[in-house]
Amino acid sequence: MIPPLAHLLSLLILLPVAGAVVIALTRREAVLQQKLVGLATSLATFVLSTRLVSLFSDTAAIQFQERHAWIPAWGISYHVGVDGLSLWLVILTTFLTPLCLLGSWSSIETRVREFVVFMLLLEAGMIGVFVALDLFLFYVFWEAMLIPMYFLIGIWGHERRIYAAVKFFLYTFAGSVLMLVAFLVLYKAAGIRSFDIPALVAAPVDPALQTWLFLACAIAFAIKVPMWPFHTWLPDAHVEAPTAGSVILAGVLLKMGGYGFLRLAIPLFPDAAVRLAPLVGVLAVIGIVYGALVSLVQPDLKKLVAYSSVSHLGFVMLGIAALTTTGVTGAVYQMLNHGISTGALFFLVGMLYDRRHTRLISEFGGLRAAMPWYFAVFLLISLSSIAVPGTNGFVGEFLILIGAWSFSPTLVVVASLGVILAAAYVLWMVKRVFYGELTNPKNQGLPDLSPREATVLLPLVVLAIVMGIASPIFTRRIEPAADALVRQVREATRPAPASVAERAGAAPAPGDGR
């Protein structure tokens, strides 16, 4: 089966939607069929998406492009494509979704049909965000995706799920509407009557205006990342979400923030991006240290992992703020790593929760003896999460720190502190959960990993190691695009070309006529 190449990306979006529609039409009782169709659909999507990798040429070009007029009167088109910045994020999405469905095979017992439907719609929405090359289309996917996530947290979450779901929704929605206004202002100011992202990148607007637009977009993305101080929705959402929700949230959704900076905020508003990069960098480093310190004192395993995300994503943002090829490549790579490591950690915490219905670290201790395989996987993933050499995390953080050195040595030094703190909170947690005597009688005879659980974890473990020792497979596809972005920003912000100022001054005029 070789699908027509021209529609590969559209197929990736449509396949999960089609699966969701089919499942929505089944009877409520046909639970097994719903799970199977859901899993099959997501696996097929993954297999299809691997063709992106095999056919991808290692250049900075946008590939697999498709473009159809959608709302011609406003210059809105259905324009999709991938480049090195988005390629792996698409794969990450299609890779994690079947794992999530498999991982929740037995832990989701109520309203299975709706669960599978929302998971597939979420997948379609996430792929859509990563491949959209039109501001309108991007916004549609960005927002539409909120709804399935909202339901996933609100219906299948834990005790305070409704509070967490509403908080998640309102936070992200508040950020995105500001971005929407920024898009509208940009549309008017650019004066090319188009929402096409590459076209708008080629028509930069007045630097003074850029600051406002950049800030509006940056808030939307910073909430999603989440950057300190916009992170407060994250621990709630993570802790209350069901395992699959947490994995998707950490694995993919948070990446949309970083990706948004790379795809929109920076290329569209290069002047502002360079001017405000120190601000982003400082907030990122505050996030690194803050997230790590808060993780240290968490009594709850899931909260610990959630706050560690704030810290890890701080690294990503530091790499982005540095705006060097190495930094940006590292940032994209670290987004993938975080998806793998933190995704796996959430799976692991979820599996423990399924057994004990608690996530308090103090409830455990000495689990090493009861669950040796579980322990082995947990330790390995923990090591990758704290960036031990040989694991994926090391490559990402190393690239970011190197790439950010020319940006600000001070920030790199402080960020390195975060690496040490990460080792502290993770290893201390591992010690308290797994080492020592098995004192709590409730932990006696906990079953080790089931074959299904092992199937879920195995691909993640393999990837954590492969991405640690064979990183060029991934980075060589990221780098050209990262380099092109950095170059574009440099060119756009090069001082005093008269033509740029002239263009910026003249651009708004045609829009005024409307």
Add this chain to the structure above:
Amino acid sequence: MNAVLDLRPIVPAAIVAVTGVVVLLAQAFTPKGGRAPSSLLSLVGLGGAFASVWLLGSGSAEGAVLAGALAADGLALFLQGLVLGVAIVTVLLSAGYLRANGLERGEYYALLLFSVVGMMGLVSSLELVSMFVALEIMSVALYGMAGLDRARPESQESALKYFVTGAFASAFFLYGVALVYGVTGSTSLERVTRALGVTGPDAFPLAVLGAAFLLVGFGFKIASVPFHMWAPDVYEGAPTTVTAFMSAGVKAAAFGALLRVFDYGLAGLASHWQPLVAALAIVTMALGNLAALAQRNLKRLLAYSSIAHAGYLMSALVAAPALAGEAILFYLVAYAAVNLGAFGVIAALSKDSREPATLADLAGLAERRPALSAALSVFLVSLTGIPVTAGFVGKFYLFNAAVASGWVVLALVGVLTSVVSAYYYLRIVVAMYMEEPVGEDRWAKVSPSAVLALALSAGVTLLFGIWPAPMLTLARLASRSLF
């Protein structure tokens, strides 16, 4: 003027009016105990009128008739089509609702049809006095409909309140007409435009005052702050299908007239009324949404939401006429579908004068009525303005119009208050999907015609959310008659 009187432009309204009379007569000639086929007759009449609007739209009948009082231009035909669509969906919703609540009376349909005649006149009037007459035809019929459920004091209160404030609004409107006439010497919008254009606005403080009075009159009809006080009580008290019809139909008709009067007739005074409208839009969006937060009753909540939506619509009114017209027309379609749907769900569930009144009444609805809950969720998502619904495209369009005309502040207030609105719309979704059902299912079985009505509304909401281009084009063509 032509030797032969061309009456084609008023054919659609005439069909509806005649149907109204037929429905009344059929009721009178039905033997005691029998049932007149009122809803069927109404559907036939409305369908016929819709077809004739369609034919007029594809033909070339553009000219004004009845001494320049009425026209079948793009704006008129577009909104007449919309109002007829709203009426058809209302009739579909009403059949089951009236039966389940013991309100089956022929005059309901007759009043509905007469009200539609008023709305159709309102959107096609080129002249202020005929506009006033149409406004009254529409309103008087609605007062009667609001009080239809005579056994319930709330329904009576609703009718009386609506009547008193409505009369008040009419007085303002009429005073505004008088002032404009006094300054320009005409009530024809075309002559008003010309008169205001020649001398420039500064010579006409009285005309500005007239415009302000007209704005107050319209403000009552579209329920913009500070003329909104009646809306929650009236929406809550009136039979729910009437509320659905009112919220969708009146808003469409009144905004159509508002567009014509302000963006065409009083365009010369734009620099005077624009800041006023902008200020009203801001307070309407803010107060409507904030007040909705505090509501426990579903219909009151939707009433405040409808006030807020008047604010969104007004924020596009200050834009350049070309943008304002198309954005507002598209939004009116999206809004009508969504509001008919949301009130329609409440109506479809109501039985023996009891309806889901509070959030608690909807708790766990998704377990028992998955399709109905999904439909209501679609409507609420659209009201919030989230893709892939028509409400999102509509809001995008409205705020784009505001931004493109330099009113970024209106767009900002609009989107930020939309975030506030997300909270109260989501509470309904939370109740339906995330709370456990209490007691047993005591709501009505949804009638087949209501299923059709809700499916239509949800279908339109999603269709224009995903593929809005054809409707946008239609709205653009229709709005050309404004300038």
